[in-house]
Amino acid sequence: MVDHDAVTHVASLARVDLDEDEIEQFTAQFDDILSYFETLDSVPETEDDAELENVFRPDEVSEGLSQEEALRNAPETEDGYFKGPTVS
């Protein structure tokens, strides 16, 4: 059973603020959706037999984005760096 607190908790884990209407709506919808997902309980344990192999390449220096290009979309920069909010 998903309640108001569960939705608020998971929203804080995901770092997404929600307004009260969204919390209410999601609470009702998540219950339906998660109950549907629970039918996965009936799935037999299945070994994944996909043929996977690692892909390696030599670690060589190559052309990348310039600092200016990398910063072009940032809302705030300072001295050639991204500028973010305070951490604590």
Next chain:
Amino acid sequence: MSEPNAFITRTDIEGDEPGPLDGRTVAVKDNISTDGVRTTCGSAMLAEYVPPYDATVVSKLKEAGATIVGKTNMDEFGMGTTTETSAFGATENPAAPGRVPGGSSGGSAAAVAAGDADLALGSDTGGSVRCPAAFCGVVGLKPTYGLVSRYGLIAYANSLEQIGPLAPTVESAAELLEVIAGPDPRDATTRETDTTYADAADGDVAGLTVGVPTELVEGGDDAVVEQFERALDTLREQGAETVEVSLPSVETAVQAYYVIAMSEASSNLARFDGVRYGPDSEVEGNWNDSFAAVREEGFGEEVKRRILLGTYALSAGYHDKYYEKAQDARAWVRRDFAEAFESADVIASPTMPVAPFERGESLDDPLQMYLADANTVPANLANLPAISVPAGETDGGPVGLQLVGEAFDERTIIRAASAAE
């Protein structure tokens, strides 16, 4: 015809040199990066985002001489089946007025259907090329996982998605596939191939065995199934044989798909924090406050829903219950297809079990919208190639025939689809 709102941004990017797509116009879904041209993913979060580089498929289009005429509308971050969750408004279905074009690559399908582009690129995570192709009456192909580079595709659920072509005919879709396929040092999941595709659209299905899984037919609307049966008749008339196959695992494919896609989305979309790109946060406070405020503002409802559900499915105490079981279900689907291909060359079903929805119809009931993906998600879970080709119409609009093939056997589904046209 009125403007279907197929494009978010119109462009006129000429190809570098003469090539196989000389003189052809191509529309590119707006989650595929274009150097110097904004790439929004249909989201307010990226409304002003201008990539500093081209996706590999865009470089290949330019090298092939194509002209890129625009960036197409889509469900926000590819999350939807109707192209109604875009922050840039809904797209009209040129083939079924008043109805949705399907999604999430609805703008790409509508651009081709309306004749605004000769060809288009979409991306397909759970059916997002095939569904709009079916609803708009055009051809759409999801390649085998690893055939086409994802470098520069803004990720939604990277273990499932591929970039694929949309076109008016099977042959022209195959021509576009030929241009974009191939290994890329920037995407380690791509594979070496030297296959041609366009020449496989020869309509020769004599001796071909088409498997029909009842599980993917019986849930369809009657009018859709009727058109599907007629498409099978067309294939049989040309010498193909149909056999019944069984895919019991598809009963939990939608659940597995959504758990995996949402889980991957919750991780992939963590990068949108308003620091490297995105709207400027006005909120005073610490990192977490600012991050959460930017994401409330930048993401639409469906994106929030999927990020939250993915976060829930991966959180302590629920990971084994949802994510682990979904991985079992995925392996089961893969095994089921492998068994089915022992008795069939391709597997056929309706692409969508329903006709195009009326606009606005599915927005209030997300679960109902997820269930419409029942026939398309199995190919993504199994990493297999799948094509949707027009197969008649119902009163509600066009119907698509879906053909799924073995891994890296795009040629066989192209051949079979060309016989159904």
